[in-house]
Amino acid sequence: MKKHTVSAVAGFLAAAIALCALCAGEVLLARFMRREPLPTSASETEVESRYCVVIDAGHGGIDSGAVGASGVLEKDINLAVARKLEALCAAAGIDCVMTRSEDRLVVDDSVRERRKMHDLKNRIAIAKAEESPIFVSIHMNNFPEKRYSGLQVWYSKNDERSRSLAALIQTYARTFLDPSNSREIKRAGSSIFVLDRLDVPAVLVECGFLSNPDECERLASDSYQTELALVIFSGILEFLADA
Numbered sequence: 001m002k003k004h005t006v007s008a009v010a011g012f013l014a015a016a017i018a019l020c021a022l023c024a025g026e027v028l029l030a031r032f033m034r035r036e037p038l039p040t041s042a043s044e045t046e047v048e049s050r051y052c053v054v055i056d057a058g059h060g061g062i063d064s065g066a067v068g069a070s071g072v073l074e075k076d077i078n079l080a081v082a083r084k085l086e087a088l089c090a091a092a093g094i095d096c097v098m099t100r101s102e103d104r105l106v107v108d109d110s111v112r113e114r115r116k117m118h119d120l121k122n123r124i125a126i127a128k129a130e131e132s133p134i135f136v137s138i139h140m141n142n143f144p145e146k147r148y149s150g151l152q153v154w155y156s157k158n159d160e161r162s163r164s165l166a167a168l169i170q171t172y173a174r175t176f177l178d179p180s181n182s183r184e185i186k187r188a189g190s191s192i193f194v195l196d197r198l199d200v201p202a203v204l205v206e207c208g209f210l211s212n213p214d215e216c217e218r219l220a221s222d223s224y225q226t227e228l229a230l231v232i233f234s235g236i237l238e239f240l241a242d243a
C-alpha cells in the first residue's frame, strides 16, 4: 500500500507559498493566514495519508456544461479551478490525479455512441483505480432565475465520510468567500451519476451560479478561481488531517 506522511500545517504553508508564486495572491494569502487555528489534530500531529485526491473537472469538449451570461463556458472554469487545486495538492505533497487535464470528454475518440455516459463511467473508473480515492468534482451552477448565488457542496450517500468532506468545504466557503452564504450541504440522489455510483468519499462542488451576472463575472476571473481552489483545498486538507 502506498503511504506517505502529510503534515497539515506544513502542507498548508507550502501550498500557500505556491499559491503566492502562482498568482501573487497576497491579499488572499493574508486573509488565509489570519484564519482560525487548525484543530489540534491537524496542527500538532503528523497526518498519515494514504488517500489520492481525484480531481474531476466537469464536462469538456463538445459538452460545454452551462453557459454564463457573458458567454463563458462552464467546462473552462471547471478545468481552471481543477488545475489550481491540483497545483495546491502537489505543493502540499498530497497525491492527486485529474480525470481530465484538457478540453475534452473523458472518452476515447473511437467511441461513437453514448459518449457522455461513457465519459461519466470513465471518470468513475479513474477514481476506482486508486486504492483510497477521494473524489472531488468541480462544477458551476445554473438556474433560470438570475438572483440565486453561492457555492454549494453535494455529497454521496454511499460513504458517510463524504458528508464530512462536504461540510468542511462548505464551511471554508462561508468563512473565506462569502459569510452571507447560507447554503447547506446536500445529499445527492441518483441524478448526480458520479456521486451515486461511487462508494468512496465523494463530493461535487457547485462553485457558484453562472446564471447570476455578478457571480458569473467573479467565477470567470483568475483570482476568484484561485480562491475557490484554496477553499476546496482547505476542506480536503482538514479532512485528511482528521481521517
Ligand SMILES: [Zn+2]
Pocket (backbone or CB within 6 Å): 058, 059, 065, 066, 074, 139, 140
Ligand atoms: Zn456541470
